[in-house]
Amino acid sequence: MKRICYVAVALVASTLNAIAHAEIDARAIAFNCRNCHTESSLDSKSSIPSLKDLSAQRIRQALLDFKYDKKPATLMPRLAKGYSDAELAAVAEYLSRN
Amino acid sequence: MAGLSRRRFLQGVAGFGAGVLSGCGGLPLRSGGKAHVVVVGGGFGGATAAKYLRLLDANIQVTLIEPKAKYITCPGSNWLFAGLTSLDQLTVDYQALQYRYGVKLLVDRVSSLDPARRSLRTLGGQSLSYDRLILSPGIDFRWDAIAGYDQAATEQFPHAWQAGLQTLLLARQLQAMPDGGVVLIAVPADPYRCPPGPYERASMMAYWLKQRKPRSKILILDAKRSFSKQTLFEAGWTKHYGYGTANSLIEWHSLADNPLLELNKQSRVLTSEFGDQFSGDVLNIIPPQTAAQIALQHGLTDSTAWCPVRPLTGQSLFDDFIHVIGDAAHYAPIPKSAFAANSEAKACALAVTSLINQTPIPEAHWLNTCYSLIAPEHGISVAGVYKLDAANAIMPVKGAGGVSAGTDGEAVALEADYTRAVYRSLMVDTFG
Secondary structure, eight states: OHHHHHHHHHHHHHHHHHHHHHHHHHHHHHGGGTTTSOOOGGGTTOSSOOOTTOOHHHHHHHHHHHHTTSSOOSSHHHHHTTSOHHHHHHHHHHHHHO | OTTOOHHHHHHHHHHHOTTTSTTSOOOOOTTSSSOEEEEEOOSHHHHHHHHHHHHHOTTSEEEEEESOSEEEOSTTGGGGGGTSOOTGGGEEESHHHHHTTOOEEEEOOEEEEETTTTEEEETTSOEEEOSEEEEOOOEEEOTTSSBTOOTGGGGTSOOOOSSSHHHHHHHHHHHHSOTTOEEEEEEOOSSOSOTTHHHHHHHHHHHHHHHHOTTOEEEEEESSSSOTTHHHHHHHHHHHHOTTSTTOSEEEEEOTTSOEEEEETTTTEEEETTOOEEEOSEEEEOOOEEEOHHHHHTTOOOTTSSEEEETTTTEETTEEEEEEOGGGEEOTTSOSOHHHHHHHHHHHHHHHHHHHHTOOOOOOOEEEEEEEEEETTEEEEEEEEEEEOTTSOEEEOTTSOEEOSOOSHHHHHHHHHHHHHHHHHHHHHHHO
């Protein structure tokens, strides 16, 4: 019984660790989105689009469109080209949940 | 696997969601209970570090030591010369950091540092010990670079390179100058705080002079051969200020081979190495810079007078428990900007929480975007995305970053709007 318990704990722990690593990598990039895309009432008159309530899929598609020059913008095409498609997907996932 | 301890399990959980499960990551720390991180310097680097440490792990106690109860931002301060802002609008306090994020604020100054004991004392008589120290102290000036230009001389000839009374003094001198007068801006060699700053300053002054004193001239005397966003600035100056014509409001001269060596305060004359003499009605001298005194005094700088760090964590090369971020630190090729300091602070906060909780340090990503106004409706930008190369040196990611692509009226108006919007959002992300 005790052994089963340890195995269960180990499984949960390794799953959480795996999630934690993906999560942390996304944060390292996504924190830098918040320099501009802040979600604050203090910034309600901003011309910078809010990411609030956007789905991961929408953010991901926008980032990929910026990266591959399918969506014109003044700044984002220059930034999105700095990341792999997988990194952009992870960032989109993170931003949709935080 | 069977030997996995409860503590390791909790470490894994704490790494996953520290905010939700705070209280589980309690490793033995020198302060006994909660980890204590002291952040010195309440500018963009220090304030961001303090806030993000608390966001990442509410179990970490964070003390921010800053001598001023309110902070006046350098970003945006050039807009004051065009009459587009005021010192009040550039001023922020630390209330949100204290009450929203639980950062302990100490309006005080560090008087001594004891790295061996991981402790410090303040002028106010406080004694603090830390598990990790993050220094974001900003810059100081080389008063020996231009003979005669010392601290006392700044009251007559402002540098205005730390925002506040110096900015106001320079604005008043500009306003008091006769039409047809000359403003001289002396610009140092790289590296220095805010590479495009002097050229935005010239632009904002030119915008104001064009309306009020159109016969005047701004003379930029530059220790460099070229400068940040030069093509975009010069195009904007041509469009708005007659750049390149005899009546141009702005002239730019490189003195890369003929540096300014001396200021005569009485005659208001700057003399270069070859004996060329320059004078003006307003002398704005931006001296070469170093890391702030606290870094110099405690052996955290190298021969360049900036602080070398391991970029992944921001740890000083001279002390594993001291991290240095912002303008004082050497993060080249990332420029010394408020935006970059904010980004460096986030990477540092992630690394510091990982070190404290003994979890893997995530790969570091940095971002910089510097907007400048050439006129109220004409903005330009330069951006860079940075990460570590195989040798653990910071490199700009190839194919990313660069300067504004669009230069038509619509694009520059949009970027002017973003210049102001990004300033506001950066303030919220850092202090709010």
